[in-house]
Amino acid sequence: MSLGALLLIVIVLAILGAVAGRRRALGLVGGDKRALHSLPGHYGQVVFLFTAVPALVLTGLWLFLAPLLIDRMSSESLVGSSLTDDTAMTLVMTDVRRIARGLEVLSANGSLSESDISQMRADFSNVRVRMAEAGVALGADVGPQVFEAAKVYRDYSNTSRVLMNIAVIAVAIAGLFWSLTRISKDYRARNASEKFTVVMLIAASLVAVLTTFGIVFSLVFETYNFFRMHSAADFFFGLVWNPQFRGGSELGILPLLWGTFYVSFVALLFAVPIGLLAAIYMAEYASKPMRSVAKPLLELLAGIPTIVYGLFALITVGPFLRDYFAQPLGLGNSSSSVLTAGIVMGIMLIPFVSSLSDDIINAVPQSLRDGAYGLGSTRSETIRQVVMPAALPGIVGAVLLAASRAIGETMIVVMGAGAAAKLGLNPLEAMTTVTVKIVSQLTGDTEFASPETLVAFALGLTLFVFTLGLNIVALYIVRKYREQYE
Amino acid sequence: MNVSVNLENDVDLAQHKIVAKNVQVYYGEKHAIKDVNINIQPCSVTAFIGPSGCGKSTFLRTLNRMNDTIDICRVEGNISIDGENIYDPRVDPVQLRAKVGMVFQKPNPFPKSIYENVAYGPRIHGLTRTKAELDEVVSASLQKAGLWNEVKDRLDEGGTGLSGGQQQRLCIARAIAVSPEVILMDEPCSALDPIATAKVEELIDELRSNYTIVIVTHSMQQAARVSQRTAFFHLGNLVEEGATQDIFTNPQDKRTQDYITGRFG
Numbered sequence: 216m217s218l219g220a221l222l223l224i225v226i227v228l229a230i231l232g233a234v235a236g237r238r239r240a241l242g243l244v245g246g247d248k249r250a251l252h253s254l255p256g257h258y259g260q261v262v263f264l265f266t267a268v269p270a271l272v273l274t275g276l277w278l279f280l281a282p283l284l285i286d287r288m289s290s291e292s293l294v295g296s297s298l299t300d301d302t303a304m305t306l307v308m309t310d311v312r313r314i315a316r317g318l319e320v321l322s323a324n325g326s327l328s329e330s331d332i333s334q335m336r337a338d339f340s341n342v343r344v345r346m347a348e349a350g351v352a353l354g355a356d357v358g359p360q361v362f363e364a365a366k367v368y369r370d371y372s373n374t375s376r377v378l379m380n381i382a383v384i385a386v387a388i389a390g391l392f393w394s395l396t397r398i399s400k401d402y403r404a405r406n407a408s409e410k411f412t413v414v415m416l417i418a419a420s421l422v423a424v425l426t427t428f429g430i431v432f433s434l435v436f437e438t439y440n441f442f443r444m445h446s447a448a449d450f451f452f453g454l455v456w457n458p459q460f461r462g463g464s465e466l467g468i469l470p471l472l473w474g475t476f477y478v479s480f481v482a483l484l485f486a487v488p489i490g491l492l493a494a495i496y497m498a499e500y501a502s503k504p505m506r507s508v509a510k511p512l513l514e515l516l517a518g519i520p521t522i523v524y525g526l527f528a529l530i531t532v533g534p535f536l537r538d539y540f541a542q543p544l545g546l547g548n549s550s551s552s553v554l555t556a557g558i559v560m561g562i563m564l565i566p567f568v569s570s571l572s573d574d575i576i577n578a579v580p581q582s583l584r585d586g587a588y589g590l591g592s593t594r595s596e597t598i599r600q601v602v603m604p605a606a607l608p609g610i611v612g613a614v615l616l617a618a619s620r621a622i623g624e625t626m627i628v629v630m631g632a633g634a635a636a637k638l639g640l641n642p643l644e645a646m647t648t649v650t651v652k653i654v655s656q657l658t659g660d661t662e663f664a665s666p667e668t669l670v671a672f673a674l675g676l677t678l679f680v681f682t683l684g685l686n687i688v689a690l691y692i693v694r695k696y697r698e699q700y701e
Numbered sequence: 702m703n704v705s706v707n708l709e710n711d712v713d714l715a716q717h718k719i720v721a722k723n724v725q726v727y728y729g730e731k732h733a734i735k736d737v738n739i740n741i742q743p744c745s746v747t748a749f750i751g752p753s754g755c756g757k758s759t760f761l762r763t764l765n766r767m768n769d770t771i772d773i774c775r776v777e778g779n780i781s782i783d784g785e786n787i788y789d790p791r792v793d794p795v796q797l798r799a800k801v802g803m804v805f806q807k808p809n810p811f812p813k814s815i816y817e818n819v820a821y822g823p824r825i826h827g828l829t830r831t832k833a834e835l836d837e838v839v840s841a842s843l844q845k846a847g848l849w850n851e852v853k854d855r856l857d858e859g860g861t862g863l864s865g866g867q868q869q870r871l872c873i874a875r876a877i878a879v880s881p882e883v884i885l886m887d888e889p890c891s892a893l894d895p896i897a898t899a900k901v902e903e904l905i906d907e908l909r910s911n912y913t914i915v916i917v918t919h920s921m922q923q924a925a926r927v928s929q930r931t932a933f934f935h936l937g938n939l940v941e942e943g944a945t946q947d948i949f950t951n952p953q954d955k956r957t958q959d960y961i962t963g964r965f966g
Contacts, residue, residue: 502772503772580809582805582807582809583809583811583812584770585767585770585803585805585809586805586809586810586811586872586875587811587821588767588770588798589765589767589798589802589803589804589805589876590798590799590802590803590821590822590825590875590876590879591795591796591797591798591799591822591825591826591879592795592825593795596825600811600821600825601811601812604811604812604813605811605812
């Protein structure tokens with residue numbers, strides 16, 4: 216029975232349970248629903264939840280835990296061979312799983328019977344050819360031990376499948392009958408279903424929070440591995456970024472950080488004034504029809520994928536800056552430059568700054584504006600001297616949030632700023648950022664467990680710490696500002 | 702008696718600070734103020750009373766053209782202050798509002814220091830030449846608003862940190878600082894406790910000698926305490942206007958009588 220069929224059975228059981236629960240509740244009071252504690256639908260809901268949720272949770276856990284257990288059990292048959300190394304073991308286990316899957320396919324399409332499989336011997340039968348028939352390509356002939364392990368693996372997983380089907384359906388039916396018997400006239404079905412809902416909501420938010428912790432944990436773990444292989448002093452204070460395939464790389468983060476901050480600075484220099492002025496126009500001057508057209512148009516910019524901005528940088532802005540500024544001024548010959556990436560990233564950030572600032576300016580109470588107008592201020596005096604000072608903390612928060620986006624941006628920089636790690640001031644020269652180097656270090660051909668690859672995690676963690684700090688400061692400021700008017 | 706006085710006053714406009722004739726206000730399609738005629742006397746307190754939504758605040762706001770800031774609002778008719786039509790296209794609403802100050806329902810000090818709050822008006826209108834003059838205006842305004850003794854040692858602190866009643870008196874000081882001739886007050890005590898209300902009422906009574914004050918209030922006791930003349934609005938109409946004592950003791954219109962005796966509103 217496939218997983219889909221199993222889930223379908225559980226859901227059908229739950230729906231049947233819901234109908235039965237409703238019937239039973241109504242039946243207990245002779246059809247007079249006023250005599251029930253909760254609405255009849257609530258009783259149905261409770262039965263549905265008690266039938267479906269435990270069964271589905273069990274399925275999820277089984278699917279997650281069973282492979283781990285089966286791996287361990289089938290690898291026991293490999294013990295004694297020369298596979299002491301963890302990495303080699305992982306590789307062999309991959310083969311074991313693939314052969315097991317191949318055997319399953321062959322048995323399913325009828326070309327091998329169960330007795331054929333149990334008689335098959337790696338040293339006599341041509342396993343490789345048979346596996347190729349099943350669509351499983353093996354790099355080398357398999358040893359008898361591995362083949363035996365694969366057979367064991369297949370047996371275990373088939374057994375596990377059957378057990379899971381039985382267990383899940385049993386749990387569903389047990390939940391169904393247990394919750395049905397609990398229904399009585401005074402059973403508080405509404406409260407039970409409310410409580411169940413709360414538990415599910417909490418579980419959903421836990422998933423989000425735990426994932427964040429998982430990400431941080433994996434970053435920290437790999438960073439730790441990196442610092443065991445490479446000196447921290449070189450990483451944090453090194454002025455040269457020069458990874459070598461053969462080892463002995465210089466992996467100083469400073470040129471990358473400099474590039475990141477330079478590009479982000481240019482982007483903010485571009486985005487903050489334009490975004491802010493646009494926000495002031497939208498919030499204070501624009502007529503309703505104007506606003507209803509212009510605001511969505513501006514926010515449309517936020518929906519463009521960053522790779523498209525990258526193309527714009529690569530094909531339009533880069534060559535333009537090179538031909539009309541860099542070359543005539545003798546400042547460089549490269550079409551990728553800090554300025555290119557900065558300007559394009561600035562364009563990307565405009566809607567971000569403007570829509571956040573717009574919200575903040577709108578949140579300044581109208582009574583302050585009235586007060587200023589009542590004293591005979593003009594519109595611009597009111598905005599400059601009353602509205603903006605009141606909105607300033609919130610706007611600073613918006614700018615910081617934009618900055619943390621700029622720091623984390625990758626595609627525009629890859630395509631606009633180039634890949635040369637350099638410490639320089641010339642904005643028309645190519646530079647690169649932390650994010651770009653994370654990509655290039657991880658996508659190369661180097662071995663995973665080398666400092667050249669693992670440095671990506673150290674870079675990622677550094678970036679994470681920077682943007683996290685910025686976000687905390689920004690949110691703190693924004694929240695403080697909100698309190699002022701509540 | 703009242704009628705004859707009004708007729709006589711109509712002839713001599715100079716006796717009235719504000720004269721409104723056939724004023725209509727529309728919010729989009731809605732006819733919010735219907736054909737209001739009223740004369741407001743200088744150096745006195747005039748109270749506008751009436752049930753919620755009767756148009757008294759709307760009418761108050763026509764007197765310094767605050768309704769201009771609302772897009773869909775349209776005013777017809779004639780309102781003149783000192784004989785000059787304030788809806789004349791040549792009139793600059795910014796200058797008009799310097800002459801006709803306003804205090805709002807909710808205290809709305811700017812998020813600046815106490816000093817800066819009061820100095821704001823004189824600064825934007827360029828009323829003082831030196832820092833010393835500005836200091837003088839600030840302290841005089843705070844004194845007139847009865848706030849000086851409470852804040853003189855902390856002029857640099859934020860205006861939003863004061864209590865509600867102090868904030869409202871700060872707003873009155875802010876309005877006085879531009880030396881207006883008329884002060885409009887839109888339910889200035891509705892957000893204040895009884896003690897703060899008493900202080901503001903006392904202040905209004907003192908300010909009467911120098912300013913023409915128009916106050917909108919929901920409290921009939923307040924109207925009776927602070928005003929010399931009272932106007933009763935109902936459903937956008939000015940039902941009755943006269944000396945406060947007459948309105949409260951001898952109302953001419955049935956609706957006025959019902960309202961002040963608490964039968965509706």
